[in-house]
Amino acid sequence: MTTAETYHIPVLLQESIDGLDIKPDGVYVDVTFGGGGHSREILRRLGKKGHLYSFDQDEDAEQNIVDDERFTFVRSNFRYLKNWMRYYDVDHIDGLLADLGVSSHHFDDETRGFSFRFDAPLDMRMNKRAGMTAAEILKTYDEEQLSDIFYLYGELKNARKIASAIVKVRYEQPIETTGDLIKVTEKLFQREREKKEMAKMFQALRIEVNHEMTALKEMLNGAKDVLGEGGRLSVITYHSLEDRIVKNFMKAGNAEGKVKQDFFGRTEAPFRAISNKVIVPSDEEQQQNPRSRSAKLRIAERVEIEEK
Structure with missing residues (x-):
């Protein structure tokens, strides 16, 4: 093909x-x-x-x-x-x-970080030549900014808890890959809705990365x-x-x-x-x-x- x-x-x-x-x-x-x-x-x-x-x-x-x-x-x-x-x-x-x-194509690309199915660098840029990556956003945005992203773009009710968890660990434990992000946040999702909630979290980050x-x-x-x-x-x-x-x-x-x-x-x-x-x-x-x-x-x- x-x-x-x-x-x-x-x-x-x-x-x-x-x-x-x-x-x-x-x-x-x-x-x-x-x-x-x-x-x-x-x-x-x-x-x-x-x-x-x-x-x-x-x-x-x-x-x-x-x-x-x-x-x-x-x-x-x-x-x-x-x-x-x-x-x-x-x-x-x-x-x-x-x-x-x-x-x-983007979800199936193991190197771009669009999907939590693969452990890959948290990039998520549609245009790989410009803009901040998802990893850079997780590293530099303050807790309120991150919370707003997850709430507004992911419609996640526990947006503030997710943002808080990221901010608490990011200096001691850099969040640079999809696996890193999942490890930090997976405990905040109910088991029966885990995949849907994670998909929303990744969606929110992608929307912010690409404006x-x-x-x-x-x-x-x-x-x-x-x-x-x-x-x-x-x-x-x-x-x-x-x-x-x-x-x-x-x-x-x-x-x-x-x-x-x-x-x-x-x-x-x-x-x-x-x-x-x-x-x-x-x-x-x-x-x-x-x-x-x-x-x-x-x-x-x-x-x-x-x-x-």
């Missing part, structure tokens, strides 16, 4: 691409290239004059680049969407796809500016934090979900939901691809605000 085929099985492939309502000569963006599964399907539906820009900050994804003159790979965090579109002289796009979260919530908000704001009238936004989420941001943004044009009204009481929302119901994978897909079990797809269309 090729690297692309083993890298990551695309989640909600047909549903997410159908949601883009692709025009053969349109300009599209896949902000989460990964193994290239979604990008290949977009290219399959594009005509000779269409074009696709795909983003990924992980150098591993470059192994999956598509050899197609209609394709441009952008090695960057998707938070810089608007800047890159300006760089390529793209005034507007017709659709944007985002498959958020972490690919199965995922901030990057998501910046990308969505950029999408609002570069999507042309009628352009589609198709976003797959995997946990409540990112799903809440996407839902609010599609409803009100901001991460807080605050709907603005004009003088006449008309809603000033830049998007219109294509479906009021969230789309989830079929039972068959969930059996074939475990990663899809928590996936939710939301689709919206860019609308123009009436001139005052």
Whole structure:
């Protein structure tokens, strides 16, 4: 099998691409290239004059680049969407796809520290060239900062106890690997929920390392500016934090979900939901691809605000 085929099985492939309502000569963006599964399907539906820009900050994804003159790979965090579109002289796009979260490739990579299944250095950076590692965060953040991360991003009720345990031992016993972190914290998790709670702890650290919530908000704001009238936004989420941001943004044009009204009481929302119901994978897909079990797809269309 090729690297692309083993890298990551695309989640909600047909549903997410159908949601883009692709025009053969349109300009599209896949902000989460990964193994290239979604990008290949977009290219399959594009005509000779269409074009696709795909983003990924992980150098591993470059192994999956598509050899197609209609394709441009952008090695960057998707938070810089608007800047890159300006760089390529793209005034507007017709659709944007985002498959958020972490690919199965990252969880299966024994060297990156994304999963507690392997004893590996606590790195967790999507972009291995920049930023603090998870180990550096555990070493330098104070107890309150760590507690906030575990509570806000992991939704862990015992966040303060976890943070306290880390701070107490880190100077005498450096926490540099996934095994080190598990050894320090495993006694704080109830046996029957141990794996789920640990997964949340690792999720919280990963989100902080990669500034995922901030990057998501910046990308969505950029999408609002570069999507042309009628352009589609198709976003797959995997946990409540990112799903809440996407839902609010599609409803009100901001991460807080605050709907603005004009003088006449008309809603000033830049998007219109294509479906009021969230789309989830079929039972068959969930059996074939475990990663899809928590996936939710939301689709919206860019609308123009009436001139005052």
